[in-house]
Amino acid sequence: MDIDFLITLWITLKLALLTTFILVLLGMPVAYGLAYTKFKAKPLVEALISMPMVLPPSVVGYYVLLVYSPRNAFGAWLAQTLDIRLAFSFSGILLASVLFSLPFMVQPLLSGLRSLPDSLSEASYTLGKSKTTTFFRVLLPNVKSSFITAVALTFAHCIGEFGIVLMVGGNIPGETRVASIAIYDEVQALNFALADQYAIILFGISFVLLAVIYSVNRKNDQWKVL
Numbered sequence: 001m002d003i004d005f006l007i008t009l010w011i012t013l014k015l016a017l018l019t020t021f022i023l024v025l026l027g028m029p030v031a032y033g034l035a036y037t038k039f040k041a042k043p044l045v046e047a048l049i050s051m052p053m054v055l056p057p058s059v060v061g062y063y064v065l066l067v068y069s070p071r072n073a074f075g076a077w078l079a080q081t082l083d084i085r086l087a088f089s090f091s092g093i094l095l096a097s098v099l100f101s102l103p104f105m106v107q108p109l110l111s112g113l114r115s116l117p118d119s120l121s122e123a124s125y126t127l128g129k130s131k132t133t134t135f136f137r138v139l140l141p142n143v144k145s146s147f148i149t150a151v152a153l154t155f156a157h158c159i160g161e162f163g164i165v166l167m168v169g170g171n172i173p174g175e176t177r178v179a180s181i182a183i184y185d186e187v188q189a190l191n192f193a194l195a196d197q198y199a200i201i202l203f204g205i206s207f208v209l210l211a212v213i214y215s216v217n218r219k220n221d222q223w224k225v226l
Helices: 003-036 042-053 057-068 073-082 090-114 118-126 131-160 163-169 179-188 192-225
Strands: none
Touching: 003 042, 003 090, 003 131, 003 179, 003 192, 042 057, 042 090, 057 073, 057 090, 057 163, 090 131, 090 163, 118 131, 131 179, 131 192, 163 179, 179 192
């Protein structure tokens, strides 16, 4: 394995780890808010969060690039005030990955929270516990399988992402080149041996994560039967 191969794998792993970590912090309050608050625009918010699951990655990447552009307010503010340019940078693909992977974190958590009886949270509130304590000490332990599923799906999705990374980050070696893009490049160059190495590693990671998800869900189903 040469140094470029290892760097590409490291960028892929770093992107997936950071995206998953950020979405754990963001996804839990978003899922909680959608599960336990009532407001008229909730269907629109849920639809907006779920859009990356149905939109082509190139569409999402295109709009992200527009937002990053110095010709638009946000991009101009970043460039002029903070001297930051997100397009074709690791920071840029990280932010895009967080936006694009949000539903893969939120949806399993939301389904798990909605499956819990209201009596759990009501009993906790009756005992004087705050909403934060209730969430972390009562609700979250009862949706552990949903949490593990959300984390595994988010990580696996980031590992294999191609379209939005290519649109937003291009294909810059050592900066934005991830394993999925490297596979495409190596196949184009007829370098099938190196493409195989990337593909086998991604296949192995994805298989392990899916096995974890199914194992956790199977154990959870067994406990429900008992």
